[in-house]
Amino acid sequence: MTQYMDCIVFLLAKAYQKSQNHLKTRLRPYGLTSVQALLLEALWEEQGLTAGEIGKRLALDNATVSGVLERLADARWIIKKNDPADKRVIRVYLSTKAMKHEASLIQERTTANDEILHGFSDAEKILLKRFLKDLL
Amino acid sequence: MTQYMDCIVFLLAKAYQKSQNHLKTRLRPYGLTSVQALLLEALWEEQGLTAGEIGKRLALDNATVSGVLERLADARWIIKKNDPADKRVIRVYLSTKAMKHEASLIQERTTANDEILHGFSDAEKILLKRFLKDLL
């Protein structure tokens, strides 16, 4: 029982799942999943991104992006439009609903982060994030 | 683009996915996924665990355990038996195939771990693991 408990993949998996749970709980009232909220954040930063650009920015593969976009559009968080200059390209825009919730959703994510990291010192937070970034 | 790049959930997710890829690649020749290999490791440590016990040890929920066990049994890595003392209970045993591959599979996991952490000093490895365990 001790060997795989020291396996980095296992530890990352469980840490991720545990942390994600904090965020998921906070997003539930909005009817959003954490990946959906993440995608909205990318759009708040820059509207009109293509599906491919979103995938690159969020390190999501195109099949996943396609599904997430579809469900976000269905729930009226985004609007998908073809690019007139290239019929293969989908550009994604935020709906009024999304614009209205920007501040609160970002707040939810920030709060979840604080919750997750509440037991760490500032130095430890920086170090942990550096370690994780080094793994990417 | 910078805000969610500092989100702990995002960083953990992507670090996990990136790391898992190393392990997945090494397990592919065996036809095993990383969670399946993880489950086999639990059984090498103790045969005859119940589905529930496996779930507890590996922090897997029962629906997931059920599916993983089913596919492992189908591929002849494990044998599922009812417990005579309690018909609700499933006890899981390793097949000959699994016993034969124990050493090599553990080696694959160890090597993947080394690969993933090759850029970290020994002290950093210890610290990273401590941080992750603190998140659980």
Next chain:
DNA sequence: CAATTATATTTTGTATACAAAGGAAATGGA
């Protein structure tokens, strides 16, 4: 200009994670 190659997104399929529900067996109290 037509054929070939490349690109963008969607679809299809498998696996895991999780929530909820279902079915069978065991338990405990009246």
Next chain:
DNA sequence: TCCATTTCCTTTGTATACAAAATATAATTG
């Protein structure tokens, strides 16, 4: 003893991640 409740695992459903294939459009080449 009987029955309501609890327990164990499976099934069902949704979401994401990833691999592969499909479809449509754009670019390149001869």
